[in-house]
Amino acid sequence: MRTLTYREAINEALVQEMERDGDVFVYGIDVADHKRIFGSTNKLLEKFGQERCFSTPLSEDAMTGIGLGAAINGLRPVHVHMRVDFMFLAMNQLANMISSLRYSTCGNLKVPMVIRAVIGKGWGQSFQHGKTMHSVFAHIPGLKVVLPSTPREAKGCLISAIREDNPVIVIEHRLLYDVSGEVPVDPEPFPLGKGMVLKKGDALTVIAVSIMVVEAVKAAEILSRKHGINIEVIDPVSVYPLDEDLICSSVKKTRRCIIVDNDWVYCGFSAEIAALINEKCFGMLQSPVKRLGFAAVPCPCTRPLEDCYYPNAVDIIRAVEEKLGLDKSDLSGEEFYSYENKFKGPF
């Protein structure tokens, strides 16, 4: 199979879906400028014209409401935000209008709308450009929320989201944009609500969200070398709906679980998974569920504090060692922060 980067996979999904369905349009601040949302909206303007790919004023609330109006009248909007953080300016439309409309109209209206938003990290993105907020969105009944971590999922999730008759928020990670991976040429939807096993194992289950998948896979590789153990790495991909079966069957097998969220821990998605495991796997657990996430502070700008703020493979390795009663392995000579060290923008 040929490989694409994450950004190319997103772009291909948009191109193919816009070719397939003339009702799909892509809009948002700077989607049609020369930078094209880090390349993810490349070619759309040239191929489909400005009626179907256009930049907007800086008016997130109104533009979200406009998307809703277009959606209930038969179009399929894809609204793009360069940062998740900017979606707070649209929370009224999201939480009070979009999420509840199908329900409140007894299904007489449907909202086939996609909202894409990018998580920032590194090079001082700090507290207004680094949020993820999937738990906030998924908390509200009526919003589907996915965070693809590989190019293949990125393409498949976006295709599914565009074809879905309900609002879907697709949260992409900026540092994943350059990641390459195998992606099918044909448009293959990735079912919303399905998770993935990224690495099979039996020692312990690590459930990792968005770019934390990269850290978890890295940790798994080092743990296997250092201790000869295999941990299972699961990417839920979808926060809502959630692939409960995948998570529970893995935890029932390994009987130990660490959740690594790309978010704060308190009141976060990791608490939701811990509760699920508590309800469904209580008697099977050999130790309490452990959670890792952002430090409970706003994200600082300066790099040394940023490194303390985000969990990484080292934290996962240490947590696994502690859970399994293993000695701390010597990690000198291992390379960490490879994504962060490469990233210098564009933002």
Add this chain to the structure above:
Amino acid sequence: MANNLETEIYRKLYLIRSSEENVIRYYPQDQMKTPMHMSMGEEAIAAGVCSALGNEGQVFGTYRSHAIYLAKTEDSDDFFAEIYGKSSALLKGKGGSMHLSAPRHGFMLTSAIVASNIPVAVGAAFANKQQGNKKAVAVFFGDGAVDEGVFWESLNAACLMKIPVLFVYEDNGYAVHSPVSERHGYTSVTEIVKKFNCLVKGADTTDAEEIYNLTLDCLFRMKETSQPCFLHLKYYRYLEHVGIGEDFKAGYRSKHEFEEWKKRDPVLTYRNKLLESGFKESEIIAIEKEINLKIERSIIKAQEAAFPDKEELHTNLY
């Protein structure tokens, strides 16, 4: 030195320009790990308005606030320490280029969410009015900010509640890369604002002293009428939206446009004006040398300073 005002204005202008030239010089070393939204081209507005506000005045800015920070504070130690992310900075590197703040200098806060600083400034002016402390408040924002609903909500509230806040509309014609013509369904913001109970002033000038006088007039009339004031000032962003390079090859704006503005460069314009008004070139060079030395020292101090300790991650949370 003949005139304190003139030297103050030039000092601010030159401090901003020279500081940013140094950012351009050192940024490629990858030690300033923070996204740079450069002020180059904007110096006259920053120096003019901040000189008129005086030390007591308060300022609210955006992610593009190097110029107003330097104009308001005339500090370069904290500025460079902050963009180097060092513990010696007032914010200990937690804010970086986009989130500068120095309340003790009246430089209150900056925000990277467009227009989010505007209602906060209205609230600050409200408090100052309640307390009768006579501190003027200016909020700086670009032409992208009036796309946001919160600008109009804040303007309405300030007019309704007679809150004397100076809305400094820094019009560079582009929100990131989108020209006004692609974002506004009307031709003139100022004509609309005039329909509010709001003073409206404006100028198309790169002469900082003209902006200074205009701002003084605004502040005086705000006091007289208890109305807010909308000050429309034009400038040209010399560099790319974010980063230290030019972006004329991107195609959304022309180099010709820049060259026209460059003829009226705010720093050179004022330098020439000083010479015409009788300043000796040697006096000007002395100012420039002093500022360059100050900046050089600040950079060395910032480079040599320590990064914050891990414990710093959790301070000031409650």
